[in-house]
Amino acid sequence: MQRKITRRIMAGNLAIGGGADISVQSMCNTKTQNVEETLGQIEALCKAGCDIVRLAVPDNEAARVLPEIRKNCKIPLVADIHFDYKLAIAAAKAGFDKIRINPGNIGSEEKVRELARACQENGAAIRVGVNSGSIPSDLLREYGNTPKALCESALRHIRLLEKADFKDICVSLKSSDVSGTVEACRMMSGLTDYPLHLGITESGTPYSGLVKSSVGIGTLLMEGIGDTIRVSLTADPVEEVRAGIAILKAAGLRRCGVNIISCPTCGRTDIDLISLTEKVEALLSGIEKPITVAVMGCAVNGPGEAREADYGIAGGRGEGLLFKNGEIIKKVSEDELAPELLKMIQSDTL
Secondary structure, X not given: OOOOOOOOEEEOOEEEOOOOOOEEEEEOOXXXXXXXXXXXXXXXXXXXXXXXXXXXXXXXXXXXXXXXXXXXXXXXXXXXXXXOHHHHHHHHHOOOOEEEEOHHHHOOHHHHHHHHHHHHHHOOEEEEEEEOOXXXXXXXXXXXXXXXXXXXXXXXXXXXXXXXXXXXXXXXXXXXXXHHHHHHHHHHHHHOOOOEXXXXXXXXXXXXXXXXXXXXXXXXXXXXXXXXXXXXXXXXXXXXXXXXXXXXXXXXXXXXXXXXXXXXXXXXXXXXXXXXXXXXXXXXXOOOOOEEEEEEOOXXXXXXXXXXXXXXXXXXXXXEEEEEOOEEEEEEEXXXXXXXXXXXXXXXXX
C-alpha cells in the first residue's frame, strides 16, 4: 500500500506522521494522582510494546503529580484535558510531550493562544480530538451527527490553533459508529496534511471492540491513512496495546515478534489443534524476532500450504511433522510437537 505522507510532528523523541512508523497508543485507567500505581501501569504498557501513553488530568490534584510521573518514565506521555486550559498548560510545563484537547471546550481564543504558547515554549504537540458526542450545536443543526460535522468541528479547532501560529498538531475524529468514523477520517485525510490518530471510540468489550476496531482502523490503514492508533477496549490497557500491534502486523505495517498462522478446524483434523495452537502461542510469546510460525492440522494444510512460514508443525494422528522454510525436519509424537518447535526456534534465534 502507499501511505499518505502527512506533516511530521514530534511527541518527545517519537515521530508521528511524515512516513514514520505507525505508533500504538493506550491510556492508563489509574487515578493519575496515585503515582506509584500509574507508573506501574506505564511500565506494563511499555513492556507490552506501547509507543505512547495518555493520562487523564481532570483536576489540580492530578496536575500536581505530572512532573514526578514525567521524571520517572521515558516513554512519550500525553495529557488528556477537558475544559480547563490551565491544566493543559501545567501538563506542558511538566514536560508532557503532547496535550490532547478539544479546543472548543477550552474557552476563549485568548485561552487557546495561551495554551499554544505554552506548548511551543515547552516542545509539546497538541492532539485535536473530536468525537460524535462533542460536535458543536450549530454544526449539528447544519449537518446532523455526520462525518461532515465531525470534520467541520475538527477544522474549526485546527483554525483556532493555526491562528495562534501553532501547527504541531495531530487530529483524531472518532465515533462508536465504525462506518461513520472511517468516512470522517477519509474526508479529513483529503482536507489536511496533519497526521491522523485512528480509533473507534467506546468500541466495547475485548471481543466486540477488537472486531469493530479491526474493521475501522484496518480499513483506513489499508488505504494508507493513519499515523498513530489506539484500540479502545473495556479491558486492561495492556490488551489495547496487544490488539493494536496485532492490527498493524495483520496490515503488514509492523514486523515484530511471532506471527502465528494456523488453519481452521475441520473433519480432517486428527489432532487437538485448538489446544496445540494455544500452547504454541504461549510458548513463543517471549520471542521478539519477527518470524512466522505455522500450526497446521493435517497433511493437506501441512508444509506445502504453509511453505512461506519460517517454522511450523503439521499434526497427524498422535504425531506430527516439524518443518522449517517448507522443508520437513523430523517427525515427533503429538505431546512433543510444541516443545520441539520451541527448541528448534530457540536454537536459531537465541
